[in-house]
Amino acid sequence: MSGGDSPRGSKASFAETLRAVGASFFGVRGRAAHTSDARRLNPVHVIVAGVALAICFVLVLVAIVSAVTGA
Helix, strand or coil, X not given: CCCCCCCCCCCCCHHHHHHHHHHXXXXXXXXXXXXXXXXXXXXXXXXXXXXXXXXXXXXXXXXXXXXXXXX
16 A cells, blocks of 8 residues: 555555545545545544644745745
8 A cells, every 4th residue: 555555445544644645635536536535534634734734835935935035
């Protein structure tokens, strides 16, 4: 089961959850992937991954603005 080749019925790992949430941030998830993920992803992992990626996104934006404005 390496490289994300999990059977459809098994629970997704946290890394797979991060990948799914990250792809969702950019809107590149297909309907089939979304349907499959809805059955496999742990809701707690989705919430933790979403909050973590949102914080990272905000920090990157703050760093870009600070670099551009020289503040």
